[in-house]
Amino acid sequence: MQTHTQDGREPAVKTGLFGYQLLTDPRFNKGTAFSQAERDQFELNGLLPPAIGNLDEQVSRRLQVLRSFETDIERYAFLRDLQDTNETLFFALLIENLEELLPIVYTPTVGEGCEQFSRLYRKPRGLFLSYPQRSNIERILSHPSFDDVRVIVVTDGERILGLGDQGAGGMGIPIGKLALYTGCGGIDPSATLPIFLDVGTDNAARLADPLYIGWRHERLRGQEYDDFIETFVDAVRRRWPNVLLQWEDFAKNNATRLLERYRDRLCTFNDDVQGTAAVATATLLAAMNVTGRPLAEQRFAVLGAGSAGCGISAQLTHALVEAGVNAKEARGRFFLIDRDGLQVEGAKEYASFQRPFVQAAPVVQGWKLEQPDRISLLDVVRNAKPTVLIGVSGQKGAFTQAVVKTMTTNCERPIIFPLSNPTSRAEATPEDIEHWTGGRAVIGTGSPFPPLTRDGKAFKVDQTNNSYVFPGIGLGVTAIDATRVSDGMMMAAARALAAVSPALGNSKDSLLPPIASLREVSVTVALAVALQAHSEGLVAHPVATDEIEGLIRRAVWVPRYRPYTRGR
Ligand SMILES: O=C([O-])CC(=O)C(=O)O
Numbered sequence: 001m002q003t004h005t006q007d008g009r010e011p012a013v014k015t016g017l018f019g020y021q022l023l024t025d026p027r028f029n030k031g032t033a034f035s036q037a038e039r040d041q042f043e044l045n046g047l048l049p050p051a052i053g054n055l056d057e058q059v060s061r062r063l064q065v066l067r068s069f070e071t072d073i074e075r076y077a078f079l080r081d082l083q084d085t086n087e088t089l090f091f092a093l094l095i096e097n098l099e100e101l102l103p104i105v106y107t108p109t110v111g112e113g114c115e116q117f118s119r120l121y122r123k124p125r126g127l128f129l130s131y132p133q134r135s136n137i138e139r140i141l142s143h144p145s146f147d148d149v150r151v152i153v154v155t156d157g158e159r160i161l162g163l164g165d166q167g168a169g170g171m172g173i174p175i176g177k178l179a180l181y182t183g184c185g186g187i188d189p190s191a192t193l194p195i196f197l198d199v200g201t202d203n204a205a206r207l208a209d210p211l212y213i214g215w216r217h218e219r220l221r222g223q224e225y226d227d228f229i230e231t232f233v234d235a236v237r238r239r240w241p242n243v244l245l246q247w248e249d250f251a252k253n254n255a256t257r258l259l260e261r262y263r264d265r266l267c268t269f270n271d272d273v274q275g276t277a278a279v280a281t282a283t284l285l286a287a288m289n290v291t292g293r294p295l296a297e298q299r300f301a302v303l304g305a306g307s308a309g310c311g312i313s314a315q316l317t318h319a320l321v322e323a324g325v326n327a328k329e330a331r332g333r334f335f336l337i338d339r340d341g342l343q344v345e346g347a348k349e350y351a352s353f354q355r356p357f358v359q360a361a362p363v364v365q366g367w368k369l370e371q372p373d374r375i376s377l378l379d380v381v382r383n384a385k386p387t388v389l390i391g392v393s394g395q396k397g398a399f400t401q402a403v404v405k406t407m408t409t410n411c412e413r414p415i416i417f418p419l420s421n422p423t424s425r426a427e428a429t430p431e432d433i434e435h436w437t438g439g440r441a442v443i444g445t446g447s448p449f450p451p452l453t454r455d456g457k458a459f460k461v462d463q464t465n466n467s468y469v470f471p472g473i474g475l476g477v478t479a480i481d482a483t484r485v486s487d488g489m490m491m492a493a494a495r496a497l498a499a500v501s502p503a504l505g506n507s508k509d510s511l512l513p514p515i516a517s518l519r520e521v522s523v524t525v526a527l528a529v530a531l532q533a534h535s536e537g538l539v540a541h542p543v544a545t546d547e548i549e550g551l552i553r554r555a556v557w558v559p560r561y562r563p564y565t566r567g568r
């Protein structure tokens with residue numbers, strides 16, 4: 001926060017830490033940048049090498065070291081260690097090099113970080129709440145170092161990106177998401193708390209690994225699981241009544257169910273259901289500008305009928321209705337396909353969140369099928385003639401050449417979004433889609449990919465990832481003290497992101513702003529979200545609307561070394 005005294009000097013931060021303890025606290029540590037006066041005052045002489053550095057020098061030294069590593073997983077481990085050693089330096093490095101470092105701190109390398117978590121684990125960060133500790137949750141949360149928490153990201157590790165059950169390794173995801181809350185959304189790092197709910201794992205390799213750091217037990221389900229979640233949410237509400245709780249990477253049967261159970265009880269959203277949907281909606285709205293074909297005319301094939309697929313379909317249905325399509329017709333525009341084929345009446349039992357998007361049996365009558373007992377993605381693309389193809393299946397290569405080529409027979413400029421993460425799970429590579437469609441597809445991916453070559457020039461591939469919205473949602477919600485996260489706020493986030501699409505001004509340009517501008521994008525998203533919360537009466541302490549932007553900008557945390565003074 002930009003707090004300066006009248007003479008322009010920043011007020012000093014009080015700390016009771018000194019000596020070795022001050023140097024080992026990542027929130028307060030400045031490493032070699034402690035001044036001589038601070039070294040005298042805080043008993044640091046002799047504990048540090050004599051040269052006195054500054055943040056800029058430290059950033060360039062760390063960047064040099066980082067670039068010298070051979071692999072991204074080594075870079076990931078180095079950055080995690082830096083974050084646990086000196087947060088200010090970690091965030092200065094990240095923010096100044098967002099485009100280069102996001103793929104390491106976050107998707108795709110964070111996926112490997114989760115797989116290797118037990119081997120990389122060094123220092124404590126966040127909370128591991130394991131089932132055997134269930135009666136201690138309240139006590140664990142009560143520690144004074146968590147007094148300022150405003151944003152929690154929580155996972156149970158069952159559906160980590162497209163990598164499935166990673167057990168306690170899933171903790172890498174809340175840590176990575178919250179690094180973006182600060183790096184992109186400007187949330188003070190001391191206000192963030194990653195939480196892993198350890199209910200066991202069904203990952204046989206983890207259970208058999210002698211080095212596994214999680215609770216060595218098969219995954220709990222049913223009433224025991226639900227009671228544990230209830231205990232957790234209750235304790236969170238009592239400890240931080242206003243906190244923003246983000247659910248992340250829960251398996252499909254829990255993701256929507258838990259969201260529905262808790263969304264009216266606290267300020268909460270599910271990033272995979274709602275965040276991914278908001279970004280997909282924003283990117284599609286931007287794509288309309290490129291294809292010239294309005295939203296109201298689009299038909300959608302969605303591969304993956306889990307939380308993300310149904311969340312995207314639900315939000316796009318809202319957008320279609322807002323564009324004038326009647327609700328029943330809007331839902332009928334969605335063809336959701338999972339491993340059993342197209343969701344169609346009578347084929348099997350569907351979960352309640354899937355039911356709105358089950359096609360009526362007569363729709364598929366007379367379709368020509370590859371195999372009579374299963375309606376494949378290719379069958380859907382041939383018969384339903386979608387204009388938009390979205391992949392949230394975690395199945396590498398599921399958008400085959402035949403599927404992609406058939407999309408071009410339905411429309412001049414098909415929209416094709418292989419959104420599964422990490423890179424190794426993408427339904428198709430942008431390069432293949434470009435090649436198979438002769439450059440006609442409008443492409444968005446979940447993970448970062450290298451640029452394509454179009455008209456002899458490099459063309460950036462849009463990363464349709466929820467990182468374009470969740471940091472801004474967090475900033476808007478916390479700056480204005482929103483009490484809930486409504487569908488209207490998610491739609492406001494999507495529209496705000498679409499409104500800053502470079503393709504609006506030039507249809508040959510990118511659909512989404514560059515990753516390097518994510519801090520500015522987050523302020524834009526935050527403002528839209530906060531204004532919407534305000535207009536729906538979802539704020540604890542209403543303020544004048546013209547004050548909201550100032551509130552948000554002042555809330556943005558900037559990594560820099562503050563002066564310290566000794567005290568409690
Ligand atoms: O983490 C990401 O890159 C996007 C996301 O939420 C997921 O794939 O589960």
Ligand SMILES: [Mg+2]
Nearest residue numbers: 248249271272
């Ligand atoms: Mg996720």
